[in-house]
Amino acid sequence: MVLGLARAVARELERETPAGPEVERFARTALGGADDAALAALLADPADPDAAALAELLLFPGRAMQQALEPALAGADAALGGDAAPALGRALAALAPRARFTLPGGLAVALAPDARACAGVAVRLRPGHGAPPALARAVDAALAPQAALAARAALRHSRCPWTARNVDLLARLAASPLAGPELPALLAYACALLPGLDEGADLAVALARAHAAALRHLEAHQRFARRLAEQNFETLALRGERAPHADPEALRREMRAADRLSRILCGVPAAAPGVAHQNLGARAPGDGLLDPGGPDSFDPELPELPDI
Incomplete structure (x- = not known):
């Protein structure tokens, strides 16, 4: 072999x-x-x-x-x-x-x-570190052959540990009709998020916090941009203000990915008020929250972000 x-x-x-x-x-x-x-x-x-x-x-x-x-x-x-x-x-x-x-x-x-x-x-x-069979089958069933090959190669190099929880979540994501053409990007985002979570962590809370953190960075960037439009950079620097190290489009993509994952895997939007601060218990993602009731029961698209 x-x-x-x-x-x-x-x-x-x-x-x-x-x-x-x-x-x-x-x-x-x-x-x-x-x-x-x-x-x-x-x-x-x-x-x-x-x-x-x-x-x-x-x-x-x-x-x-x-x-x-x-x-x-x-x-x-x-x-x-x-x-x-x-x-x-x-x-x-x-x-x-x-x-x-x-x-x-x-x-x-x-x-x-x-x-x-x-x-x-x-x-x-990374031989021996590819996606487990259940996840590989779900990806192959959801994507065209070449796209599935690219997604499986990305999973191999993602450094996401193949714990039972992680494999189950990623396989459910791949099998969901709500992921659509964004599945490869959502898999990549999930593989970046999951290694930082404890095994018993509530995924809905983690996604809500990730969404809130990205929103805070976006707000800080937009506030600095407004001040920069009114004053020159030297004046802001003399006042001790520094330009945020943030890409607004990347932050918007992160917010969208967090929201889509939360809707698909947990049944609630990541931007729901108070979710980031609630103890949702140790239940499986989605239990006792919101039952989507199938792909046609709600709009999975992230709405346009308001001007801040």
Whole structure:
């Protein structure tokens, strides 16, 4: 099983893959604007510490590689378990693959990753950490094949622990007709939220608090923007005011995701007054709250946010 997976990884490495934007950024910033010829010369000098950094950037599995390998990884998950990366790294090094890349300017280069580099590739592919079968089946049933593959690859790399509670919540989310085309984004938001919750935490309360925190940041951003429109930045700085480190659109997306998750999994809107401060008990999400009564019983869309 490990050897078969290692061969699949080697095949992907041996495809000619375009270098990602991080390589161009590395050449521009760390190397002072090095062109393709300079990058190729650097890779040929393993004694240069910058060569190891550049090779690591090139070998880092991107989204295309993660999605291409997801079927092979998923097939091996059950057999390999969560500690499969070292064995995969050794098997990959034994195959001695030649990784091929196209640099930002179009020049093709090849690398021969050593045992340490192969071990790094194996760790970053996260074998044995894919979505459990029940969650994978729910995602496959809810999305088109390519979208399901992308969602399952994202779940593998989400760092969300596959506890019984987390798997149940995510599978229910995937199976809900209310998620619609936003399912991949909602899964990503849920996977970012769940690791920070205690096993017995009330999900409705957590989502209400996340919604309220994002709203507070949005209000602070809008208040600062109004003051900045009336005064110059230097005056505000002299008064000790600082621009909020916030992206209003990202905050609105977070509020929308929290509200959608709360409606789907708990039956209440995240913005409901007082929910963030109520002890809703240790019941399962949705018990004793609001029974949605099916996909047509309420509008799952987050209304337009008012001007603050």
